[in-house]
Amino acid sequence: MDTHLGELLSACVDGELSGEARDAAERHLTSCAECRAAYDDLLRLARRSEALDDRPPARDLWPGIAARISAGATVIPLVTRRRRLALSVPQLAAAAVVLMALSAGSATLLTHRAPAPVPATGFAPVSLAEPIPRSASAKGVESYDAAIRDLEAALATRSPRLDPATIQAVKQSLALIDGAIRQAEAALARDPNSLYLNNQLERALDRKLEVLRSVTALAVAS
């Protein structure tokens, strides 16, 4: 390679060359001081660039953001949100049951297992935080657990604002979903590599998260 490397220098820095092109570039860099110096500089530059620290703005931008989102030209007002959610929660419970029934694995479960009994009032003693044994093979279970725990904690502080009938409906939905989770885990304990069972477990965890998110949203809006 007689001419200078030019744009190939950046390809060298980024490790994009292979085979003969890479060997040729290496030979050139060995013999060309100009390209070698440029290569060393660009490599240092790339390393400095990827290590740049982020720094916050010089002034606090939150007041401006808060004012804009409070004005909320396109944000749905809380009152509207509350009305929509208040109407949807019983439907939410029903939807959870329907989803369960549509699932082949869950349908089997429903024929063998009744919903767990729930207390008449209050959210504090609810089995939301009931520990559920996990299969090590279920991917991402820990992240589900973490999100569920946080939503349950957030909900525990806000649930007194909810209507008792709503609480009851949500508890019943969660009890059904927890039953599906246990069922999937029991099956996974026997067949930990089953893709179907792992998917079932993930779907059940997704449903639980969705119910918790929705009811937390309702509690916040109340």
Add this chain to the structure above:
Amino acid sequence: MERALRRPEDGLSRSPTPDRTATAGISEAADVALAAAGDQQAFERIYRIHVARVHSLARRMAGSEGDADELTQDIFVRAWERLKTYRGEAAFGTWLHRLAVNAILNWRRTEAGERQRIDEGVDAELVEGRKSAGAERLDLEGAIERLPRGARQVFVLHDVEGFKHEEIAAMIGVTTGTTKAQLHRARLLLRALLER
């Protein structure tokens, strides 16, 4: 050579959006749910966690602190409006970062349309940057700000944010040949600026 050339597998180690710690992710999941339901205090906590990253991205891409302030506010307002579309498929930080990149690129397209095509202003812009720099010795952040807009955009996305050429090309609607050329030009300009 003291060091063999970097191989493809060496790569640049920085990911586009570094994962938060597990603990931060746990509390963030709840705050995202609360914010999506209209809780501004939860959204402010999210803002505090991510503002440095978003503002730094905006500052480097826009090239000025004032534009970065405005962009950062726009990005968080947009995030607030779109929180309900976040489904948790990716980490929240990844979702926000992608939203920020798209917002900045859209802003830049408008800017480019109002002023001039990116490539037409390269030399004049760099000369102007050199004049304003005077005898001051530039640090890397200052040198990036003085890059021509097109080169700066590709440099920041590739070398600072860790996006691949294919991703950058798709985002800004050019070929990878163009992004590679812009990146190399940016690096040479930075080398020259930093050596002054």
